[in-house]
Amino acid sequence: MAGKTPMEEAQVDSIYDEYKDFMAEIKPYFLIVIGMEKGDKAKLEKEVVIPARDKHVPAIEKFLAKSGSGYLVGKSVTWADLVISDSLATWETFVPSFLDGHSEVKKFVERIRELPNIKKWISERNMPQYKLTYFDIYGLGEGARLLFHQAGVKFDDNRIKREDWPALKPKTPFGQLPLLEVDGEVLAQSTAIYRYLGRQFGLAGKTPMEEAQVDSIFDVYRDLDEELRPFLYALNGEKEGDKDKLKKEVFIPAREKYFPAFEKFLAKSGSEYLVGKSLTWADIVISDAFAIWETLVPDFLSGYPELKKFVERVRELPNIKKWISERPKSLY
Structure with missing residues (x-):
């Protein structure tokens, strides 16, 4: 995925270096968005992000026009297509108008993100990380397991032994199982878990x-x-x-x-x-x-x-x- 010829490899490097320059210019805005620094987002968007976009994005459009393939360099996807398209899509979540006026670049981003393996990974990476802890029986834990399987959602089915329960019990909210962990947040009580998963998976009722x-x-x-x-x-x-x-x-x-x-x-x-x-x-x-x-x-x-x-x-x-x-x- 580096290009089919030495010249294509060099062109891939060159467009990515251009993109790195672009990202360096708008980094101050990024640091504010993620909370690492304080600042006036609206002012930086107007004075930093938009001018940088209008300076650098035309270069991406030129590469797309030259290749004529839907990719930045040559006739096949390269690592630069993947990295740049994902980064631009992320920036659209920060600044919804990020690609306004640059329709070909927007189409490029959408096209790369529709590649089957890329699309699959994007759908999976944004999903919460679930861990269900219960004994190795049906009991009050099986309902939640069934909800995960019906929804086709991956989860850590943590089945503990009875002899391990005394050590775990004091660490639980109410001294009971099951427990559901969602990205580190702990939810106890079986019905609360069923209801939460039902809402997450569209199984809670339509009104x-x-x-x-x-x-x-x-x-x-x-x-x-x-x-x-x-x-x-x-x-x-x-x-x-x-x-x-x-x-x-x-x-x-x-x-x-x-x-x-x-x-x-x-x-x-x-x-x-x-x-x-x-x-x-x-x-x-x-x-x-x-x-x-x-x-x-x-x-x-x-x-x-x-x-x-x-x-x-x-x-x-x-x-x-x-x-x-x-x-x-x-x-x-």
């Missing part, structure tokens, strides 16, 4: 009312989950209990109390989802929880065919289905 309805149906789910907890503890061996008695006296009444609410939401939406016409984080978290319950209690959804169809439908979404097939298995 403020839909967002509130998503919250409301998930609050109903949490009430159900709380009532079922004694039965769950008996099933997974965390606590002693008469499973048959708890199923009859805890599970069945809770199911009859809460499941109609979920079916009402499905009927009201008139779609395949609980709220509105599109998938939300509540669909993903609730459907997975119900599916896990079905592995513990095969008749968990008996008598509620629409709810069962909903669970199956969400789990057939390609990204969800793929993760379910790959994820480490857990009892609950």
Whole structure:
């Protein structure tokens, strides 16, 4: 990517040296933008940035015109195309009018940034760095994992061992897991994490009312989950209990109390989802929880065919289905 001939290599060096001169002239403005120095940005933009632009950018236009290829030198992309186009694009974020009056240079920048590998990297480098910390079980962490996989967003799936928890616990905000770290910022509480990721990934509802309805149906789910907890503890061996008695006296009444609410939401939406016409984080978290319950209690959804169809439908979404097939298995 240095040029196809010694002369092209030299021309690449020359246009980049010209660009370095340009950047040196507008560096005082840059230092103010990034907070390293104080100064009058508006004044520097007028007295430094714009004059430097009008002095140096025509040289870039001349190189583009001479090559006739869309690149600065020769007929193929060089390292100077990549570095200069990215720098100019960054400057457009500082000064939106940075390339006004220089349409060919603007087209050049856009063209380079549309190269497949460049475009892919630009989309990835601007994404937050996510780290999810939870135990190596489904529990309260699996909902967040599913949201990441449905959105196709990379994250650090930090699964800790039970024996490591006592040392980590005092360092957490509330002495609980899961924890989500976003560029170093820590967020605790599973529902807060689901809601945050839902908003980040466009899975929170399309209107403020839909967002509130998503919250409301998930609050109903949490009430159900709380009532079922004694039965769950008996099933997974965390606590002693008469499973048959708890199923009859805890599970069945809770199911009859809460499941109609979920079916009402499905009927009201008139779609395949609980709220509105599109998938939300509540669909993903609730459907997975119900599916896990079905592995513990095969008749968990008996008598509620629409709810069962909903669970199956969400789990057939390609990204969800793929993760379910790959994820480490857990009892609950």
